[in-house]
Amino acid sequence: xxxxxxxxxxxxxxxxxxxxxxxxxxxxxxxxxxxxxxxxxxxxxxxxxxxxxxxxxxxxxxxxxxxxxxxxxxxxxxxxxxxxxxxxxxxxxxxxxxxxxxxxxxxxxxxx
Amino acid sequence: xxxxxxxxxxxxxxxxxxxxxxxxxxxxxxxxxxxxxxxxxxxxxxxxxxxxxxxxxxxxxxxxxxxxxxxxxxxxxxxxxxxxxxxxxxxxxxxxxxxxxxxxxxxxxxxxxxxxxxxxxxxxxxxxxxxxxxxxxxxxxxxxxxxxxxxxxxxxxxxxxxxxxxxxxxxxxxxxxxxxxxxxxxxxxxxxxxxxxxxxxxxxxxxxxxxxxxxxxxxxxxxxxxxxxxxxxxxxxxxxxxxxxxxxxxxxxxxxxxxxxxxxxxxxxxxxxxxxxxxxxxxxxxxxxxxxxxxxxxxxxxxxxxxxxxxxxxxxxxxxxxxxxxxxxxxxxxxxxxxxxxxxxxxxxxxxxxxxxxxxxxxxxxxxxxxxxxxxxxxxxxxxxxxxxxxxxxxxxxxxxxxxxxxxxxxxxxxxxxxxxxxxxxxxxxxxxxxxxxxxxxxxxxxxxxxxxxxxxxxxxxxxxxxxxxxxxxxxxxxxxxxxxxxxxxxxxxxxxxxxxxxxxxxxxxxxxxxxxxxxxxxxxxxxxxxxxxxxxxxxxxxxxxxxxxxxxxxxxxxxxxxxxxxxxxxxxxxxxxxxxxxxxxxxxxxxxxxxxxxxxxxxxxxxxxxxxxxxxxxxxxxxxxxxxxxxxxxxxxxxxxxxxxxxxxxxxxxxxxxxxxxxxxxxxxxxxxxxxxxxxxxxxxxxxxxxxxxxxxxxxxxxxxxxxxxxxxxxxxxxxxxxxxxxxxxxxxxxxxxxxxxxxxxxxxxxxxxxxxxxxxxxxxxxxxxxxxxxxxxxxxxxxxxxxxxxxxxxxxxxxxxxxxxxxxxxxxxxxxxxxxxxxxxxxxxxxxxxxxxxxxxxxxxxxxxxxxxxxxxxxxxxxxxxxxx
Numbered sequence: 001x002x003x004x005x006x007x008x009x010x011x012x013x014x015x016x017x018x019x020x021x022x023x024x025x026x027x028x029x030x031x032x033x034x035x036x037x038x039x040x041x042x043x044x045x046x047x048x049x050x051x052x053x054x055x056x057x058x059x060x061x062x063x064x065x066x067x068x069x070x071x072x073x074x075x076x077x078x079x080x081x082x083x084x085x086x087x088x089x090x091x092x093x094x095x096x097x098x099x100x101x102x103x104x105x106x107x108x109x110x111x112x
Numbered sequence: 113x114x115x116x117x118x119x120x121x122x123x124x125x126x127x128x129x130x131x132x133x134x135x136x137x138x139x140x141x142x143x144x145x146x147x148x149x150x151x152x153x154x155x156x157x158x159x160x161x162x163x164x165x166x167x168x169x170x171x172x173x174x175x176x177x178x179x180x181x182x183x184x185x186x187x188x189x190x191x192x193x194x195x196x197x198x199x200x201x202x203x204x205x206x207x208x209x210x211x212x213x214x215x216x217x218x219x220x221x222x223x224x225x226x227x228x229x230x231x232x233x234x235x236x237x238x239x240x241x242x243x244x245x246x247x248x249x250x251x252x253x254x255x256x257x258x259x260x261x262x263x264x265x266x267x268x269x270x271x272x273x274x275x276x277x278x279x280x281x282x283x284x285x286x287x288x289x290x291x292x293x294x295x296x297x298x299x300x301x302x303x304x305x306x307x308x309x310x311x312x313x314x315x316x317x318x319x320x321x322x323x324x325x326x327x328x329x330x331x332x333x334x335x336x337x338x339x340x341x342x343x344x345x346x347x348x349x350x351x352x353x354x355x356x357x358x359x360x361x362x363x364x365x366x367x368x369x370x371x372x373x374x375x376x377x378x379x380x381x382x383x384x385x386x387x388x389x390x391x392x393x394x395x396x397x398x399x400x401x402x403x404x405x406x407x408x409x410x411x412x413x414x415x416x417x418x419x420x421x422x423x424x425x426x427x428x429x430x431x432x433x434x435x436x437x438x439x440x441x442x443x444x445x446x447x448x449x450x451x452x453x454x455x456x457x458x459x460x461x462x463x464x465x466x467x468x469x470x471x472x473x474x475x476x477x478x479x480x481x482x483x484x485x486x487x488x489x490x491x492x493x494x495x496x497x498x499x500x501x502x503x504x505x506x507x508x509x510x511x512x513x514x515x516x517x518x519x520x521x522x523x524x525x526x527x528x529x530x531x532x533x534x535x536x537x538x539x540x541x542x543x544x545x546x547x548x549x550x551x552x553x554x555x556x557x558x559x560x561x562x563x564x565x566x567x568x569x570x571x572x573x574x575x576x577x578x579x580x581x582x583x584x585x586x587x588x589x590x591x592x593x594x595x596x597x598x599x600x601x602x603x604x605x606x607x608x609x610x611x612x613x614x615x616x617x618x619x620x621x622x623x624x625x626x627x628x629x630x631x632x633x634x635x636x637x638x639x640x641x642x643x644x645x646x647x648x649x650x651x652x653x654x655x656x657x658x659x660x661x662x663x664x665x666x667x668x669x670x671x672x673x674x675x676x677x678x679x680x681x682x683x684x685x686x687x688x689x690x691x692x693x694x695x696x697x698x699x700x701x702x703x704x705x706x707x708x709x710x711x712x713x714x715x716x717x718x719x720x721x722x723x724x725x726x727x728x729x730x731x732x733x734x735x736x737x738x739x740x741x742x743x744x745x746x747x748x749x750x751x752x753x754x755x756x757x758x759x760x761x762x763x764x765x766x767x768x769x770x771x772x773x774x775x776x777x778x779x780x781x782x783x784x785x786x787x788x789x790x791x792x793x794x795x796x797x798x799x800x801x802x803x804x805x806x807x808x809x810x811x812x813x814x815x816x817x818x819x820x821x822x823x824x825x826x827x828x829x830x831x832x833x834x835x836x837x838x839x840x841x842x843x844x845x846x847x848x849x850x851x852x853x854x855x856x857x858x859x860x861x862x863x864x865x866x867x868x869x870x871x872x873x874x875x876x877x878x879x880x881x882x883x884x885x886x887x888x889x890x891x892x893x894x895x896x897x898x899x900x901x902x903x904x905x906x907x908x909x910x911x912x913x914x915x916x917x918x919x920x921x922x923x924x925x926x927x928x929x930x931x932x933x934x935x936x937x938x939x940x941x942x943x944x945x946x947x948x949x950x951x952x953x954x955x956x957x958x959x960x961x962x963x964x965x966x967x968x969x970x971x972x973x974x975x976x977x978x979x980x981x982x983x
Contacts, residue, residue, distance in 0.1 A: 021141075023145045038161065042166055043168070045138040045141060046134075046172060046173055046176075050176075074140075074144055075141065075144060
C-alpha cells in the first residue's frame, strides 16, 4: 500500500462521519479547504479507485444505501472501512507528532 | 439550458482519454459530477479545471494499468524462463542486426555532411569526349580552373584540391601523412570552420606565404598530443618548416576515401590541408597538363545545375584554341557533390538494410509463432479471467503488454549487441565508403531501435492476443484449452511457411553473391599474388624528373642486391593500384586513328617480378634501354585488337602526340598475358610497355619471409635518404583490398541468410514438437491399433516437409523476382543462375528434414498403453 497522499487523506476525512457519493466528497473537501482544494472528476475517481483497491473505503451495497429521500439513485456511495479509519487515525497521529515537534522548536505561531 | 447536453457530450468524449476499464467503471459517475458542477460553477473555471484534470489524471490511470500489467507480465515470463530466453534471443538478434546496419546507413547516407548547405556544393569536372575510355570525372587543368573562377557568375565560391602524400618528421620519426593542397578559399567554399585557430584564406595561397597548415583533429591528437597551444607551432613537412594555423573538428576529413570518384590515392581521410600556391604563370599555362583532383563550386541561390554547367561549357569552349591540337576538346560537367559521394554506395547499403529487414521479419514471425503457442497453452487461464469478468480489450491489452515487455527487453539486448556489431562492421572496412568508420549507435539509431522494438512487440503480439480471446469460454474451461489448437495451429503453419519463404529469398541472394565471389577468386589476374610492391614517397626536394629518376634507379639497384630477392623491377603504374597512364598510339595501316591505350614504362625485370607470363617473343634487356631502335612489348589484348591475328612480333606502333615521323615508331618484341588493371571484374584492356631504367612503383619476387624483405627494403631506402617513407603491400593484399566491398557484402548477406535459416528451423522445430505433443493421443491410438512406427515417423516428417515445400515454392517465386536487385554485383553468374536455384531448395529441404527428424523420432517413442490410460 502506498503512503496516503494529502488528497486521499481529505477523502478519508470526508467519509469519517457519514457515507457520501463522489460529488458530496468533492463539495465537502472544497468547503473544508475554503475552495483551495477542488478535486476534479478524474483525480477524484482515480483516488477512489485506489482507496477501494487498498480496502480503505468500500462501496455501499443496495441494502446499505441511505433512506429514500436522501438517496440519489444515480450515484454510488462510499463508506470508510475500519482499516480506512485506522489508516486515517495513524495519519492524524503522525501529523500531530510532527506538529508537536515543530511547536517544540518554535516553528508554530502561538494561537489564543 | 440547451448548452448543457452539448457540454456533457463534449465531456463524455473526453472520457475516451481514460483507459476503457476505468471509463466503464467510473465514466457515468464522472459525468454526473461534471453536470452537477456545470449547474453551480462558472463555465470557464469548470472547463479550465476539467482540461487540467484530464491532462494529468488520464495518463496517470494508463500508467497505473501499464504498471500492474508489466508487473503481472514479468511474473508470468519469469515463471517460464526457457520460453522467455528464446524469445529474447530471437528479438535481440533481429533488432541488433537491423540496428547495426541502420547505423551504417545513418553514418553514410542520413547524417548530414559536416559542410554548410551541402546541397549547394557541386563538383566541377572537365571531361574530354575525344579521349575514349577515360572517365568524365576528370578535374580541370589548373589554368582552366582559374579561368572558370574568374569568368563564371553561377558560383558564389570555387575551390580546387589536389591530394598528395607528405612526409612529416616529428621527433626524428618520419611518417607518411595524407594531405591535400587546396586553394585559399577551400574552407570558405565548403563552409567548414576550424575548432581551433583559423582556416586558410586567400592570402595563404600566394607564393611565398604558403608554409602554413590546417590539420585534422586526429593529426592534432596523434602528433601534438592534443596540445591546446598548438596554433603557431612549427613542424617539418617534406623537410620544410610549416606553421599550424588551425585544427578542424573531428568529423572533418574531406576528402575521405571515396569522396572523389576515380580517386586513386588510396587515402582514408585527409589530415593536413596546405595552400596550393600557384604563380600567375601557372594559372594561365595551358602547355602544362597538371590538373586538379577535384574542383568544388558553391552554387549561387536560384542558379540551376544545368545553367551553371552551360555557363562553364561556354567558358571552356573559349579556352580551347589555347590548347595544342592533340589536347583540344575539353568541356565542363557540373554534378552535385552529395549525390556523387553517396550515389555509388547508396544501393548496396539499402540492399543490406532490406536483407536485414527480412531477418527481422523472420524473427518477428518466429516470436509470433512462439507467442501463439504460449497463448494456446494459457487458454485455460485466460478463459477463467474472462469468466470472472475481464473484458476482451483488457485481456488483449495484458497480452500485448507482455509481448511489448519481451520485445523492449529484447530490443535493449539488441542495442547492446549492436554496439559490438557496429564496432566489428566498421573494423571490417569494405573500402571506399565515405564516413563508414564513423558509424555509431547515436540518438537517431536508438530512436529507430525503440520504434522497431515497439513495432516488433505489436506485430508479434497482436495476432496471438486477438486469437486467444476468440473462443467460447465455457467450451474452453470444459476442454482445458485443447479446442483452440486448431485455429492457432493454422496461424503457426502460416508463420513457418513465411519464415521458410523469406529465408529462401535471402539464401538465393547470398548464394548468387557467393557464386560470384568464387568465380572471381578463380580469375587469373595476370600477375602473381606473391609479388611484393613498394612505393617510396619522395618529397619536394626531388622536384625534377631527373632527380626522381636517378633516385628510383639507385633504389632499384639496392633492391636487386637484397638477399632473398629473385627479381626486382619498376613500373610507372601497378595493377589495381588505381594509378594509370594512357597514350595515343597509331599502328601501321591505321596512321590516322587516334587510339588511346594503357601505357607503362617498365624496367627489364619488372615482368618477372610482378609475375606476368611471357606469351611470345622476349623481354626487354639492357641493350634495349640504350639502343636507338625503339622497342615495345604489348599484351595479348593489344595484339588481338590491333594486329588481328597477324604475328605481332615485328609489327610497329607509334606513340605520338601529333607527329608520326619514323623516329617515333617502335617495334613489338614481345607479347605478355593480359593484366586486370582497374578491377578484378574487368577484363584486361590493350596495354603497351616501353623500356625504362626506373619507375616510381616497384615490384619484387623473393624467397624469404615477407616481413624480412620489407625490413630490408626499408633499410635500403633509409640508407639512401632517411627522411623518406616506404609503402609496402603484397599483391595478395592489393587483391583483397580491391575485393573488400564484395567480401563485405557477400559475408554480411551470407551471415544474414544463415541467421534467417536458423530462425526458420527453430520455428519449424518448435512447431513440429508442439504438433507431436498435441497429437500424442492420436499417435498413441495409431500405434495401439498396429500402425508401424516408421509410418508415424513419415507422418510427422511429411507434415514438416510439406510446410517447408510451401515455403520453398513461395520463396523461390519471390527470389526469382528479387534477385535482379543484386544483379549489379554479380560476376560470372546470371541472376537466375540454375545452380543456385537448385542448391538452395535442396539445402533447405535437407536442413528442414533434420529439424523435423527429432520431433518425428520422439513421436515414434510414444507409449500407446500409457497414452490410452491418460485419455
